[in-house]
Amino acid sequence: MTTIITILFFGIAYGMILYLISVGLSVTMGLMGFVNLAHGVFAMLGGYATVTSMNRFGVPFLPALAIGCVLVAALGFVLERTLYRHLYGRSELDQVLFSFGLILVSVAMVRIAWGPLAQPIQLPDYLKGQVKILDITLPAYRLALVGFGAVVIAGLWFVFDRTLFGARIRAAVDNRAMAQSIGINTSRLFAAAFGLGTGLAALGGGLGADVLAIAPAYPLQYLVYFLIVVAVGGLGDIKGPFVAALAIGLADTACRYFLPAAGSIFIFAFVFVVLIWRPNGIMERR
Amino acid sequence: MTTVSASPIVHAAPPSGIVRLLQLLPWLVVAGLPLALPGYEPLATQVFVMILFALSLDLLVGYAGIVTLGHAGLFGVGGYTAGILSVHGVTDPIVTAICGMILAAVTGLVFGVAMLRTKGLTLLMLTMASAFLLYEIANKATALTGGEDGLQGVSFTALLGLFAFDFRGKTAFFYSLAALFLVFTFVRALINSPFGWSLRGIRENDARMAAVGCPIMQRRVTVYVIASALAGLAGALQTQTTQFVALYSLSFELSGNILIMLILGGSGRLYGAFVGVPVFMLAQDLLAKQDPANWFLGQGIILIAMVMLAPGGILGIAERAVNAIKTRSGR
Numbered sequence: 001m002t003t004i005i006t007i008l009f010f011g012i013a014y015g016m017i018l019y020l021i022s023v024g025l026s027v028t029m030g031l032m033g034f035v036n037l038a039h040g041v042f043a044m045l046g047g048y049a050t051v052t053s054m055n056r057f058g059v060p061f062l063p064a065l066a067i068g069c070v071l072v073a074a075l076g077f078v079l080e081r082t083l084y085r086h087l088y089g090r091s092e093l094d095q096v097l098f099s100f101g102l103i104l105v106s107v108a109m110v111r112i113a114w115g116p117l118a119q120p121i122q123l124p125d126y127l128k129g130q131v132k133i134l135d136i137t138l139p140a141y142r143l144a145l146v147g148f149g150a151v152v153i154a155g156l157w158f159v160f161d162r163t164l165f166g167a168r169i170r171a172a173v174d175n176r177a178m179a180q181s182i183g184i185n186t187s188r189l190f191a192a193a194f195g196l197g198t199g200l201a202a203l204g205g206g207l208g209a210d211v212l213a214i215a216p217a218y219p220l221q222y223l224v225y226f227l228i229v230v231a232v233g234g235l236g237d238i239k240g241p242f243v244a245a246l247a248i249g250l251a252d253t254a255c256r257y258f259l260p261a262a263g264s265i266f267i268f269a270f271v272f273v274v275l276i277w278r279p280n281g282i283m284e285r286r
Numbered sequence: 287m288t289t290v291s292a293s294p295i296v297h298a299a300p301p302s303g304i305v306r307l308l309q310l311l312p313w314l315v316v317a318g319l320p321l322a323l324p325g326y327e328p329l330a331t332q333v334f335v336m337i338l339f340a341l342s343l344d345l346l347v348g349y350a351g352i353v354t355l356g357h358a359g360l361f362g363v364g365g366y367t368a369g370i371l372s373v374h375g376v377t378d379p380i381v382t383a384i385c386g387m388i389l390a391a392v393t394g395l396v397f398g399v400a401m402l403r404t405k406g407l408t409l410l411m412l413t414m415a416s417a418f419l420l421y422e423i424a425n426k427a428t429a430l431t432g433g434e435d436g437l438q439g440v441s442f443t444a445l446l447g448l449f450a451f452d453f454r455g456k457t458a459f460f461y462s463l464a465a466l467f468l469v470f471t472f473v474r475a476l477i478n479s480p481f482g483w484s485l486r487g488i489r490e491n492d493a494r495m496a497a498v499g500c501p502i503m504q505r506r507v508t509v510y511v512i513a514s515a516l517a518g519l520a521g522a523l524q525t526q527t528t529q530f531v532a533l534y535s536l537s538f539e540l541s542g543n544i545l546i547m548l549i550l551g552g553s554g555r556l557y558g559a560f561v562g563v564p565v566f567m568l569a570q571d572l573l574a575k576q577d578p579a580n581w582f583l584g585q586g587i588i589l590i591a592m593v594m595l596a597p598g599g600i601l602g603i604a605e606r607a608v609n610a611i612k613t614r615s616g617r
Binding site: 029033035037083086087090092093094096097098100101102103104105106107108109111112220223224227228230231235261262263264265268269271272275276279280281 | 347351353355400403404406407408410411412414415416418419422423425426538542545546549553578579580581582583585586587588589590592593594597
């Protein structure tokens with residue numbers, strides 16, 4: 001029983017990190033139809049910014065997360081305005097090559113700046129210990145991660161469902177031309193959504209620095225997981241990827257625990273089965 | 287908003303006899319290389335194998351418009367098939383190469399049927415996942431594949447019972463060059479056939495092709511299986527000429543590298559692989575020696591610059607230069 005709860009808990013923590021990082025990719029895919037393989041770069045940079053401001057400048061954990069989030073969101077906004085926007089009408093191959101090039105450049109720069117080794121995060125004391133709830137001991141860090149993740153996700157859903165900005169995004173995902181013709185400035189909307197998505201990825205990268213280790217290979221190593229979350233969850237949606245991320249987090253954690261000999265074979269096989277069953281993702285509207 | 291079409295849609299007149307003979311000339315020059323540059327045979331063999339591999343990818347990316355990030359999976363299946371057969375006593379090079387092709391084709395068929403119903407990001411992800419799946423299986427099945435250490439004790443008997451694989455690498459050189467020539471001739475015939483033209487049609491506009499009665503799914507799966515078989519052949523050749531096969535031949539790194547090699551030369555142009563592979567391998571040799579970071583940076587900048595400024599790779603640049611000269615002198 002304790003094992004099952006522990007697995008559930010670790011799986012949910014892992015899934016939340018995957019969701020925070022990938023949700024921006026889903027929204028930008030749905031809005032601009034841009035295949036942005038480099039989305040993980042922003043999560044990695046968020047992780048580096050968080051870890052560096054903590055380890056080198058002694059900034060506490062939460063402000064360090066905020067610093068990473070803001071810096072990377074600004075970078076995402078600038079990149080969208082200067083580079084990405086020129087490629088919206090281009091072929092899928094061009095978009096893939098461009099974003100793949102961006103990954104390679106970022107891997108090289110990070111390696112030059114921080115070296116090839118992973119950057120361990122120095123957790124504050126209040127997140128280091130264990131917390132005992134009903135006879136089950138859980139690490140405080142992951143507990144905080146789940147709590148904080150839940151708050152951010154609730155905020156995101158509120159913005160998406162209840163604010164004018166969210167309504168505009170939903171409108172543009174459904175029908176860009178129509179949204180434009182009723183006076184929504186889609187170009188500015190894209191930039192804002194891109195900045196928001198990269199900021200969330202940075203938050204996920206920083207918050208999950210202890211789950212997905214911050215190292216130069218980060219955007220390549222976890223790329224397939226981010227793509228799985230978006231493809232299984234459905235493009236342009238924010239709730240589908242949540243279900244997908246939790247499912248992947250739980251399945252991967254359970255597989256690693258019960259069938260370590262099989263590695264990640266089952267998770268990939270599972271993804272194939274899901275997408276043969278529903279090629280457009282699990283939340284497909286009928 | 288028009289994208290540069292990878293290959294111009296024009297019918298070239300069938301080449302005359304003299305032109306055909308002239309087309310053989312570069313092949314003869316390359317076949318004479320061991321005389322001019324002795325000692326470079328093993329390097330040249332690697333280049334031939336990679337060109338063959340890139341050519342199989344060009345069928346998918348350049349002609350059928352199927353972008354894949356998992357092509358190494360099929361290369362690895364061919365490579366491991368040849369290696370495992372050799373360790374278990376089947377050591378004829380031709381037989382093991384054909385077995386590698388068949389197994390890679392079957393793998394391509396199974397994955398292709400599952401993947402090719404999807405498009406865009408989902409298809410990209412599935413191609414990656416298919417190669418990861420194969421990688422993980424090879425990684426865990428250590429009894430069969432040797433796992434992380436690679437497969438040891440691979441050796442093959444003499445080619446056709448006549449030419450043993452020598453230390454100088456001469457047999458391997460001519461063997462892989464002959465295989466490349468055969469595959470090139472086959473691919474050229476394929477892309478100029480009605481089947482090849484229907485692939486370009488699907489790449490440009492699949493809805494229209496479906497509307498004129500072209501069985502899209504069937505064509506896409508067929509080309510995927512053909513490209514898989516050729517990738518498997520390249521993998522088998524790699525195993526045979528190096529007498530070794532390791533997890534790298536299934537890796538995402540190789541999938542990415544081969545795509546970059548093809549794009550660097552120019553996809554959808556048939557000769558792109560012949561230009562991109564040597565340039566890439568030369569640059570890798572120069573840059574990666576100093577620091578891997580430089581190599582990543584170089585590749586990344588080249589990719590971004592090519593997409594933003596020079597679509598079509600090296601051959602695309604050459605094509606535009608030739609066209610510019612033609613129009614200027616025409617006036």
